Amino acid sequence: MPQHPDDSPEHASRRSFLQMIGITGMASGVRWSSAQAGAAHDQAHQHAARLDDTHTHVRIVVNGKPHELNVDNRTSLLDALRNELHLTGTKKGCDHGQCGACTVHVNGRRINACLSLAAMHDGDEVTTIEGLGQPGSLHPMQQAFVDHDGYQCGYCTPGQIMSAVAVLHEKWGDSDADLREAMSGNICRCGAYQNILAALKQVRRG
Amino acid sequence: MQTFAFSRANDVQQAIQAGAHASTAQQGSEVRYVAGGTTLIDLMKLEVERPNHVIDINHLPLNQVETTSDGRLKIGALVRNADLATLPEVQRNYSVLSQALLAGASGQLRNMATTGGNLLQRTRCVYFRDTHSPCNKREPGSGCPAIDGYNRNLAILGVSEHCIATNPSDMNVALTALEATIVIHGSKGERQVPINDFFLLPGDTPQRETVMEPGDLITHVLLPKPHQGARSRYLKLRDRASYEFALASAAVLVTLEGENISTARVAMGGIATRPWRSHEAEQVLTGQTPSQALFDKAAHALLADAKPQHGNAFKQELARRCLVQALTEVTA
Numbered sequence: 001m002p003q004h005p006d007d008s009p010e011h012a013s014r015r016s017f018l019q020m021i022g023i024t025g026m027a028s029g030v031r032w033s034s035a036q037a038g039a040a041h042d043q044a045h046q047h048a049a050r051l052d053d054t055h056t057h058v059r060i061v062v063n064g065k066p067h068e069l070n071v072d073n074r075t076s077l078l079d080a081l082r083n084e085l086h087l088t089g090t091k092k093g094c095d096h097g098q099c100g101a102c103t104v105h106v107n108g109r110r111i112n113a114c115l116s117l118a119a120m121h122d123g124d125e126v127t128t129i130e131g132l133g134q135p136g137s138l139h140p141m142q143q144a145f146v147d148h149d150g151y152q153c154g155y156c157t158p159g160q161i162m163s164a165v166a167v168l169h170e171k172w173g174d175s176d177a178d179l180r181e182a183m184s185g186n187i188c189r190c191g192a193y194q195n196i197l198a199a200l201k202q203v204r205r206g
Numbered sequence: 207m208q209t210f211a212f213s214r215a216n217d218v219q220q221a222i223q224a225g226a227h228a229s230t231a232q233q234g235s236e237v238r239y240v241a242g243g244t245t246l247i248d249l250m251k252l253e254v255e256r257p258n259h260v261i262d263i264n265h266l267p268l269n270q271v272e273t274t275s276d277g278r279l280k281i282g283a284l285v286r287n288a289d290l291a292t293l294p295e296v297q298r299n300y301s302v303l304s305q306a307l308l309a310g311a312s313g314q315l316r317n318m319a320t321t322g323g324n325l326l327q328r329t330r331c332v333y334f335r336d337t338h339s340p341c342n343k344r345e346p347g348s349g350c351p352a353i354d355g356y357n358r359n360l361a362i363l364g365v366s367e368h369c370i371a372t373n374p375s376d377m378n379v380a381l382t383a384l385e386a387t388i389v390i391h392g393s394k395g396e397r398q399v400p401i402n403d404f405f406l407l408p409g410d411t412p413q414r415e416t417v418m419e420p421g422d423l424i425t426h427v428l429l430p431k432p433h434q435g436a437r438s439r440y441l442k443l444r445d446r447a448s449y450e451f452a453l454a455s456a457a458v459l460v461t462l463e464g465e466n467i468s469t470a471r472v473a474m475g476g477i478a479t480r481p482w483r484s485h486e487a488e489q490v491l492t493g494q495t496p497s498q499a500l501f502d503k504a505a506h507a508l509l510a511d512a513k514p515q516h517g518n519a520f521k522q523e524l525a526r527r528c529l530v531q532a533l534t535e536v537t538a
Contacts, residue, residue, distance in 0.1 A: 053211040073212040073260070076247070096248050097315060109288075109317045115247045116318065119212045120240065120262050163313065170313065171292050184448035185312020 056119035062087065063131025071118045078102045080118035081128060089129035089158050093187075100186035103159035103166075104128050110166035112185075129158035132165065141165050144199035152190035160186045164200045174204075207250050214262040215239075218391055218423060224261050226393050226421030233343060233413040239263045239423065241284055242318035244311070245327050253337050254328075254344060268322075268425055271295070277431035283322030283424045287377065288313070290321060300429055302438035302457050306380035309442040312449050322424035325378060325388065325404070326416065329371035330451055332356055342368045343412040357517040359451065362525075364479035365513050369412030372476060373405065374451050379475035380440055381427065382483050383457035389426040392419060398428070405480035415480075433469070436461045441532040443476075443524060452476030454525040456532040460491070467491050467537070474508065477525050484508040487529070496537040501530040 058069045062085060069084055078095075081087045081104070093101030095114045102113040105127040133139035141164050144150070151157040163186045172182045179200055180193070188196065215221035221239060228237040238257040240246050241264055249255040268282040271293060279300065281290060290296055291307035311319065333339040333351050340348035352360055352370055361372045378401075386401045399417055406414055418424075442455040455475040461468045470491040474482045486507035494500050505526040512522050 054209045056212050073210055074207045074250075096251065097244055100312065100314060103314055110314050111318050112244075112314045115242075115244050115315075117212070117240070117243065117247060117260075120243065120264060122214075167313070170288075181448050182313055185314045 056122075058118055058122045060118075060121050060123075061125045063127060069118065073117065073119050075118045076114050077104070077106075077116045077118050077121055077126070078113035081113060081126070084118075087128050087130050091155055091158055093156065093159075098187075099156070099159075100163060101156050101159040103162040103186065105162060105166060108169075110163055127162075129162060132161065139165065140203050141168075141199065144202045145196070148195045148198040148202065149192070150196040150199040151188075151192050156186060156188045156190075160188065160196055164196070164203070167200065168204060176201075179204075207253065208256050208258070210257055211259045212262065213259070214264075215266060218266055218268075218425060221261055221263055221266065221423050222391060222393060222421045224259065225423065227259075228420040231418040231420050231422055232415060235420070237261065237420075241320040241323045242286070242315075244315050244319045245323060249328060249335070252335055254335060263423070274428075279429040279432075281321050281427045281429070283320060283426060285321050286317055287311070287319045287321070287324060288316035291316065299432035300380075300384060300438075302383060302440050302459060303377070303380040303429075305438075305440035306376040306442075306455075306457060309440060309452075309455070310376035321377075321427055324375055325381075325424060325427070326418075327373075327375045327378070328415075330374045331360060331371040334371055343371055343408070343415075346411070346413050353515060357515045359453065359476075360515070360518055361479045362477050362512040362514045362518055362521050363474075363482055363509070364407050366408045366410065366412070366479075368410055369408035369479065370515065371408070371412065371479060373478065373480050374476075375481070376440070376442060376452065376455060376475060378405075378481040379455055379473050380457045381429075382481040383438070383459055383471045383473040384429055385471070386430075387428040388424060389428060390418070390422050391425050392422040396425075401481070402483055408479050433459065433461060436469070437536045439532045439536040441528055441535070443528050454521055454528040456525075456529045458529070458532045458536050460533070460536050462496075462537065465495050467494055467496060472504070472508065472529070474525060474529065477512075477521050482508075486510065491533070496533070498530065498534070501533040502526070504533065505529045 054073055055070050056073055058071055060067050071080055078092055081090050090104055091101040093099035097112045097115040103110050104113045106124050133142050141161050163183055167182045172178050225237050228235045236257055237259045238246055239261050268284040270282045271285055272280050274280050287307050291304045297304045331352055333341045334343050339351055342350050350369055360370045382401050388399045388404045390397050404416055436459045438459040440457045442452045444450040444452055452475050454477050457473045459471040470488045472484045472487040487504040490504040490507045509522055514522055
């Protein structure tokens with residue numbers, strides 16, 4: 001049986017490694033908004049950044065509010081929004097860019113948040129369904145989805161609405177076929193497509 | 207997903223130097239550039255791609271489209287598919303490219319995906335994407351279960367006994383018909399590669415898909431001066447009307463002089479291991495009067511060396527109809 005004396009160089013380096021991970025884990029677990037970002041936090045972050053190349057510091061504006069995050073490089077924008085910023089309106093469906101449930105706007109353009117790393121969005125402005133409108137002050141597209149029953153289970157609805165709002169500013173024709181094509185990146189397994197189309201057309205008419 | 211270091215490249219040289227540390231630029235590379243991320247991050251989640259360093263190239267100055275002094279169109283590698291498809295110059299002079307781009311993916315994905323990234327898009331073969339399966343492209347020498355397995359979406363042209371994976375891109379088919387040139391910056395400087403030399407046949411090294419070497423970065427795509435009077439069409443056939451990969455697609459450019467076809471460019475997608483240019487079909491068409499019989503003959507010339515499997519034999523007939531229909535529409 002191989003021996004691992006406690007004072008061996010291998011053991012020492014393993015112990016330091018675990019200590020390093022401990023420090024990193026603490027730092028990466030810290031979530032702060034700009035207002036909270038004090039000197040202690042900055043110091044913790046700098047310490048983590050020195051020790052660890054698995055995390056990235058990201059400044060991101062979400063729904064008009066600035067945030068600073070220290071994200072695991074593997075974190076998708078979708079997971080950062082949901083798990084770090086607790087904006088759970090944006091849904092995880094397939095997590096592979098095939099369903100559109102995670103659609104958000106980055107710098108005004110719709111994307112699949114599941115196929116983008118949070119670390120790629122330093123300096124970006126993100127809008128989620130929460131930033132579009134709230135109960136009592138719905139965005140016209142949210143109201144149109146209510147008016148036309150543009151959903152059944154509702155799981156795909158935030159992504160559908162984010163896509164539909166983006167389509168208003170994209171170059172598409174006016175026919176039903178054009179608008180269905182424009183919305184084809186958002187799958188609705190309940191099959192509410194007819195009503196989603198009606199909602200989109202209502203808002204496009206103004 | 208495995209952990210990796212992440213850095214942002216501020217200039218092309220910095221990206222090249224970091225990329226040059228990899229042992230390969232092909233399958234299994236330790237260093238990957240990320241632009242749109244729509245292929246790479248998908249494959250990293252599946253652990254088909256396991257880089258230990260990801261370099262964000264989104265801030266390199268490669269997002270412009272310009273006309274060169276000799277009338278060619280120079281497209282930056284970071285130009286998004288949605289922007290390229292809707293650019294007036296592209297819609298006017300290279301319509302087949304716009305059509306192909308808009309036939310691919312979804313509005314969201316086209317806002318992310320870039321010109322350079324689309325060139326390097328990976329196959330949708332289910333065995334390649336499943337790390338529990340053998341795959342000669344992913345694990346050279348492990349075998350190809352697709353040949354005797356599920357191969358409905360796989361290739362009938364350019365195949366080998368080691369791999370029948372299809373190149374899934376629509377854009378690449380249009381760029382092949384347009385005779386695009388790929389501009390690559392690498393450790394030894396700049397080189398320009400005609401698109402027909404850029405993609406490799408699988409042969410006995412299916413893990414090598416392109417001529418890309420460690421440190422190589424696609425910076426631009428060059429399109430030749432537009433062919434005056436050329437008509438073009440991209441026709442894509444698939445299992446659903448939108449947001450689906452091609453089972454067969456055709457990019458055709460035809461110039462008519464009087465009653466006859468004076469020049470023809472034919473490329474097909476969805477049926478081959480790389481974007482498939484057919485000089486054979488073009489020879490059949492050139493100098494002839496358009497007719498269904500002529501288009502049929504061109505399709506037979508294109509498909510002469512087809513090697514169908516049990517699950518994708520239907521593609522011979524589908525590809526024939528696809529090409530005949532595209533040629534019919536473009537010469538109407």
